Amino acid sequence: MRIAQVSAACGLLLFAVATVAAQTKTDFNIDKVGSPPTNFTTALTGQGKAGVWTVIKDDASPAQGNVLAQTDADATSYRFPVCVYDKLTAKDADISVKFKAVSGKKDQAAGLVWRYRDKDNYYIVRANALENNVVLYKVQNGKREDLPVKGEGRTYGKKVKVPFGQWSTLRVTAAGHLFTVFLNGEKLYEVEDSTFTDAGKVGLWTKADSVTYFDDLEVKTK
Secondary structure, eight states, rough: HHHHHHHHHHHHHHHHHHHHHHEEEETTSSSSSSSSOTTTTEOOOOSSSOOOOOEEETTTTTTTEEEEEEEOOOTTTTEEEEEEEEEEEEEEEEEEEEEEEEOOSSSOEEEEEEEEEEEEEEEEEEEEEEEEEEEEEEETTTTTEEETTTTTTTOOOOOOOOOOSSSSEEEEEEEEEEEEEEETTEEEEEEEOOOSSSSSSEEEOOOOOEEEEEEEEEEEEO
16 A cells, blocks of 8 residues: 555656646846847848847836847848747647837837747747737748638738737647647637648747847747
8 A cells, every 4th residue: 555655656746747847937037138048049030130139137027027139120021030949849839928029110020939940940920019910920941931820711810909019928839730829818810730740949039120028938848
């Protein structure tokens, strides 16, 4: 009986450890202000200048602490700075980030990247405060293509109010071929696609002259 109880206790402990290990949250508070973020690699899809990703202090952030800012405002149209988290690879996951669109005349975009293979191959969902929409794309061989909304077709995502200068939360869940998109807790739509089926990295993304702040990147693997 005691052996069974010990085995059960060990099983519960292992389950608890596995559960904790399957959740990663990065809030940038361990990073030095003015420096690049720890455990991230930057890249550029498209043309133009590479992004400048810097940890800054933002007292208006939800935690009133450090955030990650992409500050280079090069207005090249097909320019997508990417910042990828190096410590995690996932296939099926629940991914979210808080973001604030700070400036941009051509774009005011914030994006989440997943199943990232390299700078030219990944999935991306982005919210744009200038266009007031949220669109899910695949980037394949460097070409970005919006994907049709399940049950509705190619609608270019969804029109929805994306607040400018305020903190919002963008979220996507990936389960096999099915991706579900949320903004500020509201489910917007689903997309089905099977271009990238293997595990990949998770990251952040902006477009053109978007200056965008990010905080609390959270990944829960399934």
